[in-house]
Amino acid sequence: MSDHLGWAPLVVKSSGLCCAVGFSLAAASCALRARIDHFKESMFVDGSGKPLLVAQLPLDDQWGPERLAELIQYAIADCNDAQDPIDADHTALLLLAPERGRPHSGTEQYNSLYRKVEEQFGASFQAGSAVFPQGRAAIGDALIHAQNLLRAGGVKHVLVVGADCLLDVHTIRYFLNQDRILCPANSDGFIPGEAAAALLLSLGDGDSTGLHITGAGAETEEALIDGVIPNRAVGLTKAIRTALGSAGVKPSALAFRMSDQNGEQFYVKEAANAFARIMLKDGVGVPVLHIADSIGETGAAAATATLAYLGSLAGMRDEPGDCGLVHFASDNGRRSAIVVDYR
Numbered sequence: 001m002s003d004h005l006g007w008a009p010l011v012v013k014s015s016g017l018c019c020a021v022g023f024s025l026a027a028a029s030c031a032l033r034a035r036i037d038h039f040k041e042s043m044f045v046d047g048s049g050k051p052l053l054v055a056q057l058p059l060d061d062q063w064g065p066e067r068l069a070e071l072i073q074y075a076i077a078d079c080n081d082a083q084d085p086i087d088a089d090h091t092a093l094l095l096l097a098p099e100r101g102r103p104h105s106g107t108e109q110y111n112s113l114y115r116k117v118e119e120q121f122g123a124s125f126q127a128g129s130a131v132f133p134q135g136r137a138a139i140g141d142a143l144i145h146a147q148n149l150l151r152a153g154g155v156k157h158v159l160v161v162g163a164d165c166l167l168d169v170h171t172i173r174y175f176l177n178q179d180r181i182l183c184p185a186n187s188d189g190f191i192p193g194e195a196a197a198a199l200l201l202s203l204g205d206g207d208s209t210g211l212h213i214t215g216a217g218a219e220t221e222e223a224l225i226d227g228v229i230p231n232r233a234v235g236l237t238k239a240i241r242t243a244l245g246s247a248g249v250k251p252s253a254l255a256f257r258m259s260d261q262n263g264e265q266f267y268v269k270e271a272a273n274a275f276a277r278i279m280l281k282d283g284v285g286v287p288v289l290h291i292a293d294s295i296g297e298t299g300a301a302a303a304t305a306t307l308a309y310l311g312s313l314a315g316m317r318d319e320p321g322d323c324g325l326v327h328f329a330s331d332n333g334r335r336s337a338i339v340v341d342y343r
Contacts, residue, residue: 007246008151009204010143010213015308016078018071019195019295020055024078028295029312037294039191044172046183053182055193055296056167065109068165069116071196076120076161079198086200088123092155094146095131096138096162096300099332103170105133117161126155136260137328138162139303140218140239140336143201147216150203160199164299166192180225182263190262193296197304199311208343211311215247215339224333225266233274239337240278240327247339251279255321258289258310260302260328267329274327289320303328303336314342 020038022028041051062070080086095114098105110131118124128149132138146158175181182189204212221235261268291309313319323341
């Protein structure tokens with residue numbers, strides 16, 4: 001298969017998902033297609049003592065790093081095809097983790113999660129494996145790195161794992177202090193959730209079918225959610241244009257777009273501004289899809305969960321269209337855009 005501007009399409013060979021609406025991708029996909037959520041009142045409370053809504057799995061005996069490790073275990077087991085198991089000797093691991101500065105977001109925690117994945121396989125992954133602590137938008141840099149590894153020929157596959165859990169006292173307090181969680185006193189907030197998702201990638205060829213990643217872009221936005229600098233969507237616009245350019249796709253070819261929007265108006269307005277610029281000449285509107293309204297805010301897991309879900313729709317009546325744009329925004333200013341298509 002030919003590439004464009006140096007980008008060779010990647011194919012999602014298999015995927016797995018563990019989130020509030022299912023311990024596997026098959027279960028979660030059914031719930032997402034039916035727009036089912038699993039939001040419930042929790043033991044966490046807001047400033048007035050009222051319970052917060054969360055998107056939580058029934059793992060009440062596990063909290064902290066152990067809980068996150070268990071989510072990852074479910075997602076990888078779901079992704080690991082028993083008929084064609086993942087061979088760590090020919091695979092690189094890319095772990096997408098929360099941004100630095102959040103609770104439980106230090107090098108020690110990242111390395112611990114990485115080791116947990118290796119323990120699950122009982123082997124070490126190949127050179128080029130890395131941790132991307134950039135939150136929701138880590139996927140852009142990870143995919144660019146994955147393609148470089150695959151084109152260099154050192155590995156046959158790249159396993160991309162995104163995992164995050166916002167359900168602990170320190171993280172809840174962190175976001176409550178920023179007025180970012182949905183509660184009676186704040187309608188401009190998100191519902192905290194938890195998830196892990198895994199994608200097994202390889203280079204596409206003329207015979208590969210399923211969800212293909214045909215372009216990607218990653219940029220940085222100077223305006224952060226604190227509002228100190230006005231957000232004019234410069235970074236996201238650049239990321240989208242780079243992704244479309246690397247895929248050789250015009251905006252008019254897009255059948256849908258999908259994002260990590262979680263209910264916060266800051267990111268909704270940013271995406272609307274960026275897309276208005278991109279579609280200015282084409283003048284075509286496309287449907288906007290997202291999964292946070294079913295699984296809540298899942299941080300660093302949002303991108304891999306979104307791509308896993310899109311992959312599960314291949315060949316189904318629910319398939320949103322042949323070509324789509326998927327974009328993500330991190331609290332640290334990183335922005336990513338990805339062009340996908342079904343083949």
